[in-house]
Amino acid sequence: MDDGLLPPEDRSETGQAPSLPVENKVSVWRYLPVALVVAGLALGYALGLQDYLSLGFLAEQRQTLRASVDASFGWSALLFLIVYILAVAFSFPAASVLTIFGGFLFGWMVGGALVAVGATIGASILFLATRSAFGGFLRDRVDGVVRKLADGFRENAFGYLFVIRLAPVFPFFVVNIAAALFDISLSRFFAATFLGILPGTFAYAYLGQGVDSVLVAAQASGREAQISDLVTRDITLAFAALALVALMPTIIRQFRKRGASR
Template sequence: MATREGHSRLWRFLPIALIIAGLAAGYAAGLHEVLSLDYLSERRDQLHAFVADNYLSSLIGFLLVYALAVALAFPAASILTVFAGLLFGWLVGGALVAVAATLGATALFLAARSAFGDVLRNRLGQRAARLAAGFEEDAFGYLLVLRLAPIFPFWVINIAPAFFQVPLRTYVLATFIGILPGTFAYAYFGEGLESVLVAADQSGQDIALRDLITPEITIAFVALALVAAIPTVVKKLRNRKAD
């Protein structure tokens, strides 16, 4: 029995161990330098040429790289989303990123739930347990709000629902729908990035991703999150009134 329990624990923690190992290997290989705005912008001509000659394989390759980056919680999602728009256009690039990000996020969610979900839930205090119950009561609404409003890092929202009893279908649907506005906004930035990079090359100045994010788009994200939160708030008020 002890041996079986040991093997069961090993298999539970194996996915998260592989993710940690992959993340460490990525940093050791210097991928954090390769997947940067400066590095990719310097090689945008070569990337454009490769995509033009190998369009289908470029789509598949980009999807796999993006999904893997998200699954490993590698901090490159925003950069890759911008370059998806630059290389494939905002529509194709945005759709490609939405699918890839959902796949990667789901893989990370399943790994975290397998390794830590039950353990952490059993150790929740009374107040945290009430919070968990509220989250699980309307998991889709809560998760949709968190996805629409880019307040917390993407990888945090990928893992957090694993500590609650969120159905896989709910997680996937809320993730896919919730990331669409931000995904297409970043991809749209990427489609117009060429002219910005050309101007930066001519002026000799470096450009950072924050230079592409305007207050207007941030306000739009917050407004979308508030709208999505209305049904959940109304439901809470009705339940409290009934009680």
């Protein structure tokens, strides 16, 4: 009998190693993007990149950085965009500081635009990497209240994400990962992220535009400047108010649905 016609149990007796099922091969490869993200984050910390993403570094190198931007504005903007995308994609905790960098180096308008694009692209990369490995995780494994929450999140994905992005209560990378677990479409994630971060992005970029005096004052007092030196209570309350206003349509829609179902 031809070997190609042997059933699986007979083929194992011929001494040939059985091939892995296609599903197992796919299940292994689906975790590769997440593995790359974790490896990139670990490598970044091993190289000490976190030391360069601080207001202390900006204070020390602000004249050199500005001279580089003045010498080649286009290439500096492109390099900044790439750095921001990589920082967000690898979940490096430096979004706020980098946004301030952008406003300081390029002005609030150009810097804010670069940050908005870079943050959205980087967040989408992390979102896709997480979804490839854990997409549909909650849908397949939970029930009851959590299941209803997941279904409601998917139905109103844009509204919920927009509000969360508008008022950054949760860390940026946490929202990127959580959205992937809720199995939201990339188009909704991209749009809600880009539009939702615009107010905060330009606010931080505007703060960065005037950070020079804060850095000088911090150096004069012998300490390193902190983001809290720039962010006031009024700005925080403004973000919360914006988020509440943006959330109102979603809340009203939910109440209408409950009323109609009774």
